[in-house]
Amino acid sequence: MVICSLYFAIVICMLFFSFLVMGIGFASSKGDLILKSSAFKNNDYIPYEYTYLGERGNPPLVFENVPEETKTFVLIVDDPDAPSGTFVHFIAYNIPKDIRHIEEGKLPKGCLFGKNSLEETGYVPPCPSSGKVHHYYYKLYALDTFLILNMPNFPTKEDVEDSMKGHILAQTALIGLFKKVTI
Numbered sequence: 001m002v003i004c005s006l007y008f009a010i011v012i013c014m015l016f017f018s019f020l021v022m023g024i025g026f027a028s029s030k031g032d033l034i035l036k037s038s039a040f041k042n043n044d045y046i047p048y049e050y051t052y053l054g055e056r057g058n059p060p061l062v063f064e065n066v067p068e069e070t071k072t073f074v075l076i077v078d079d080p081d082a083p084s085g086t087f088v089h090f091i092a093y094n095i096p097k098d099i100r101h102i103e104e105g106k107l108p109k110g111c112l113f114g115k116n117s118l119e120e121t122g123y124v125p126p127c128p129s130s131g132k133v134h135h136y137y138y139k140l141y142a143l144d145t146f147l148i149l150n151m152p153n154f155p156t157k158e159d160v161e162d163s164m165k166g167h168i169l170a171q172t173a174l175i176g177l178f179k180k181v182t183i
Helices: 002-021 157-164
Strands: 034-036 061-064 072-079 087-096 134-143 168-178
Touching (some): 072 157, 087 157
Antiparallel strands (some): 034 061, 072 087, 072 134, 134 168
């Protein structure tokens, strides 16, 4: 009987750790904020349709386990592996609290946008320099307030991050991978 119990405990532990290694998260009893996509799993490759090679634009995204106190969301997409430093692909802030998904190829409605690294608003699909695999962080923040950014131009990532300080209820990230293949 003791051997069976020990065997069962080992199997459960192995399953738990294999889920962690595969990037499958568990929601806590409180319900951790989750960001996922039907296009790719966490720490998996982004399909070419959602990169500079495709025509679909941004991948579909779904928000789950949103804290009840949420007033707005912020979504920042960036690539810290860019040769010249972190490349910002997208910034959306004051996303309405009732939004639970962003459709493929569409920007969230009812929100404001910040400047990407091309000094424009909107989504820039992954287009890494040749070589190593790049990690694209789709970072979602649930906030307890609307962000007031009084500035003449669209805010930068740093402007948005500074204004979020002290207002983050929950945060999560979905990481997509992409590597440019040269022939």
